[in-house]
Amino acid sequence: xxNKIVNYGVPSFIIxxxxxxxxxxxxxxxxxxxRGDNFFYTRHLLGSALAWARAPAAVLNxxxxxxxxPVCRNLLSLIRGSLMCCSRTMRRQMDRNLTFHKLVAYMIAxxxxxxxxxxLLNVEWYNNSRQGVYDELSTTLSDLADMENTTYxxxxxxxxxxxxxxxxxxxxxxxxxxxxxxxxxxxxLMITSSMEVIRRSYFEVFWYTHHLxxxxxxxxxxxxxxGIVRRQSNMEEHNFTLCKDQADDWGKIPECPNPEFxxxxxxxWMWVLGPMIIYAAERLLRLIRYVQNVQYRKxxxxxxxxxxxxxxxxxxxxEVGQYIFLNCPAISQLEWHPFTMTSAPEEDFFSVHIRxxxxxxxxxxxxxxxxxxxxxxxxxxxxxxFGTASEDVFDYEVSMLVGAGIGVTPFASIxxxxxxxxxxxxxxxxxxxxYFYWLCRxxxxxxxxxxxxxxxxxxxxxxGLWDFLTxxxxxxGWDQSHADHVMVHFDExxxxxxxxxxKTHYGRPSWxxxxxxxxxxxxxxxxxxxxCGPAALANVLEKKCGKYSDVDPRRTKFYFxxxxx
Amino acid sequence: MGKIEWAMWANEQALASGLILLAGGIVGVAGQFRGWExxxxxxxxxxxxxxxxxxxxKRAKGTSVERSGQYCFTVCVKAFGPLTRxxxxxxxxxxxxxxxxxxxxxxVLGCVCLGIAxxxxxxxxxxxxxxxxxxxxxxxxxxxxxxxxNPPQNPPPRPPPETRRKxxxxxxxxxxxxxxxxxxx
Numbered sequence: 001x002x003n004k005i006v007n008y009g010v011p012s013f014i015i016x017x018x019x020x021x022x023x024x025x026x027x028x029x030x031x032x033x034x035r036g037d038n039f040f041y042t043r044h045l046l047g048s049a050l051a052w053a054r055a056p057a058a059v060l061n062x063x064x065x066x067x068x069x070p071v072c073r074n075l076l077s078l079i080r081g082s083l084m085c086c087s088r089t090m091r092r093q094m095d096r097n098l099t100f101h102k103l104v105a106y107m108i109a110x111x112x113x114x115x116x117x118x119x120l121l122n123v124e125w126y127n128n129s130r131q132g133v134y135d136e137l138s139t140t141l142s143d144l145a146d147m148e149n150t151t152y153x154x155x156x157x158x159x160x161x162x163x164x165x166x167x168x169x170x171x172x173x174x175x176x177x178x179x180x181x182x183x184x185x186x187x188x189l190m191i192t193s194s195m196e197v198i199r200r201s202y203f204e205v206f207w208y209t210h211h212l213x214x215x216x217x218x219x220x221x222x223x224x225x226x227g228i229v230r231r232q233s234n235m236e237e238h239n240f241t242l243c244k245d246q247a248d249d250w251g252k253i254p255e256c257p258n259p260e261f262x263x264x265x266x267x268x269w270m271w272v273l274g275p276m277i278i279y280a281a282e283r284l285l286r287l288i289r290y291v292q293n294v295q296y297r298k299x300x301x302x303x304x305x306x307x308x309x310x311x312x313x314x315x316x317x318x319e320v321g322q323y324i325f326l327n328c329p330a331i332s333q334l335e336w337h338p339f340t341m342t343s344a345p346e347e348d349f350f351s352v353h354i355r356x357x358x359x360x361x362x363x364x365x366x367x368x369x370x371x372x373x374x375x376x377x378x379x380x381x382x383x384x385x386f387g388t389a390s391e392d393v394f395d396y397e398v399s400m401l402v403g404a405g406i407g408v409t410p411f412a413s414i415x416x417x418x419x420x421x422x423x424x425x426x427x428x429x430x431x432x433x434x435y436f437y438w439l440c441r442x443x444x445x446x447x448x449x450x451x452x453x454x455x456x457x458x459x460x461x462x463x464g465l466w467d468f469l470t471x472x473x474x475x476x477g478w479d480q481s482h483a484d485h486v487m488v489h490f491d492e493x494x495x496x497x498x499x500x501x502x503k504t505h506y507g508r509p510s511w512x513x514x515x516x517x518x519x520x521x522x523x524x525x526x527x528x529x530x531x532c533g534p535a536a537l538a539n540v541l542e543k544k545c546g547k548y549s550d551v552d553p554r555r556t557k558f559y560f561x562x563x564x565x
Numbered sequence: 566m567g568k569i570e571w572a573m574w575a576n577e578q579a580l581a582s583g584l585i586l587l588a589g590g591i592v593g594v595a596g597q598f599r600g601w602e603x604x605x606x607x608x609x610x611x612x613x614x615x616x617x618x619x620x621x622x623k624r625a626k627g628t629s630v631e632r633s634g635q636y637c638f639t640v641c642v643k644a645f646g647p648l649t650r651x652x653x654x655x656x657x658x659x660x661x662x663x664x665x666x667x668x669x670x671x672x673v674l675g676c677v678c679l680g681i682a683x684x685x686x687x688x689x690x691x692x693x694x695x696x697x698x699x700x701x702x703x704x705x706x707x708x709x710x711x712x713x714x715n716p717p718q719n720p721p722p723r724p725p726p727e728t729r730r731k732x733x734x735x736x737x738x739x740x741x742x743x744x745x746x747x748x749x750x
Binding site: 113116117120121123124127163164165167168171181184185188189191192193195197198201202204205 | 569570573574577578581585588589592593596598599600621624627630668669670671673674677678681
């Protein structure tokens with residue numbers, strides 16, 4: 001239990017608070033519309049469907065306000081920066097922004113469904129009342145129209161169409177109905193194109209369709225301006241308890257004048273205006289970043305179709321393991337793609353290693369290959385840098401870094417930076433020990449990383465710093481020919497695959513053994529585990545961190561941090 | 566956007582539309598709305614669309630992820646052969662199914678969503694995509710080589726006992742030259 005508190009405490013708390021607010025809003029507004037006296041007559045026509053429509057509307061307002069915030073990456077970076085002084089746990093929550101965005105989206109979808117069903121019932125019952133199907137009170141209430149001395153309650157005013165078509169007619173000719181249908185349609189399209197299958201394989205479809213949120217928010221803001229949810233405004237003059245049974249005499253007797261109704265004002269804009277402005281600022285900032293000049297310092301084609309770009313931009317400051325978004329209008333005007341930086345902050349340029357992984361990257365590599373020697377590359381927009389968990393790697397006394405496949409990239413930046421800081425004897429470096437685990441099926445496409453490790457290995461040897469960095473390489477895609485090759489070269493000093501002094505391990509690591517070793521070597525330490533790799537591995541490691549952590553401060557504690565894009 | 570298989574998105578959209586049509590139909594029937602006959606139709610149509618769209622197609626490129634428990638549906642859908650394989654048929658089918666939903670408010674959203682799915686399927690059909698069932702792979706075992714069935718009858722040749730005793734004291738004398746090279750160079 002203690003382990004769970006250590007690793008899951010803060011995010012669970014945030015979810016609990018969020019759910020609590022949702023439940024509170026739902027119940028509060030449900031009771032407001034279900035018990036409020038000024039809605040007595042409205043309820044007479046609609047029953048509890050009124051409250052069932054208004055309660056989700058309130059929850060929708062709250063969640064539509066929230067949904068834009070987790071995707072304002074510059075804002076999050078700012079918050080992260082200002083929390084540098086504060087707890088590490090709070091900063092880690094910024095990494096889960098996409099998870100939160102999805103959670104809020106699910107809530108919006110659920111509430112939209114409830115809201116829509118309730119309103120379908122409302123429209124049907126309003127229509128029936130207008131047609132005079134129900135009791136006398138309902139008919140009288142529905143007859144009240146917007147004239148000199150009466151105000152309407154029932155928003156459906158037409159009677160001279162085919163009664164079956166009136167709901168459709170009402171939906172498409174009222175502002176609330178029309179905007180409701182349009183924005184629900186936009187929401188459905190956004191959701192179907194955000195399914196994991198589509199997002200992982202056809203990102204462009206997801207990205208472009210998701211821009212329907214502009215229509216969603218525009219429609220959402222004007223959805224309520226018709227004021228068709230009516231409440232009684234003359235409670236003093238017209239007491240409903242007295243007058244509800246005397247519908248015939250309304251307006252004719254002094255104690256029962258006609259009840260007057262007014263619509264509630266549109267309230268959604270008050271909730272969403274702030275976040276909309278923040279998001280607009282975010283997009284504007286991306287535009288400004290895009291316009292800023294970016295120079296190419298070096299363009300290198302690495303083995304296995306990996307492109308290294310070294311770029312220079314005025315005023316660009318980065319931290320270890322951060323990522324940037326690149327936009328190349330020559331390939332696509334609107335697409336921004338994230339890449340982890342592989343350079344250290346101590347260098348006077350920033351670099352990315354781009355691997356062929358789809359349309360955009362393939363085209364970029366193609367363009368670069370056709371460039372003449374020493375020429376500048378195509379215009380590139382750079383947005384960022386954005387923070388990730390790797391920034392925290394120096395705050396932990398002991399760090400376990402796990403890079404799987406392409407996930408090894410942020411660690412290039414970290415290891416380089418470590419090296420620079422060590423050379424400069426940086427006092428801010430709290431790290432005493434780093435364990436680095438590199439897992440990949442084959443070293444194909446990562447020769448550049450092996451080169452980096454070789455360099456570090458040499459320099460550490462020169463300074464006698466064996467203990468600082470322990471790295472283990474795991475080749476998970478070995479076969480018989482590998483094994484044979486290794487057997488023949490068994491006695492050599494350096495590894496056959498990487499040329500490094502550390503021998504390559506074959507197969508997957510036994511995490512239990514690794515955690516045991518780290519725990520043994522570092523009692524009473526706080527160990528940060530950083531992973532950049534697949535979700536399955538993240539689950540395994542997160543569980544192991546929980547299993548081997550101890551709430552007791554005299555024992556080792558493992559904190560799990562995951563990077564994701 | 567070259568590598569997009571529109572059918573994958575059309576499938577998600579159509580499945581969602583089926584559910585929305587079904588939900589709208591249930592509301593219409595349960596609430597005894599005017600025009601509840603259209604709602605009843607929408608329930609049937611929604612169920613049909615969901616059953617048709619539940620099994621995901623195999624992707625032309627890349628790994629296909631199937632929905633849980635879709636195997637039975639795959640078999641049923643596959644049984645209709647070209648009717649379900651061809652996306653033109655699906656596009657027109659969905660377009661036809663969605664029309665009656667447009668006559669009632671409760672089902673109009675399902676109608677529009679299914680109409681959009683139909684258009685995306687049309688785009689997929691124009692690009693030449695078609696539905697492929699995801700079937701479990703039958704593992705083809707490598708045929709066992711003949712030589713494995715006939716192990717050697719005799720042990721490998723060894724030098725006579727006198728020479729073997731010599732090896733412990735005289736390493737140089739015990740070594741022998743290989744007739745052919747055993748290293749890669």
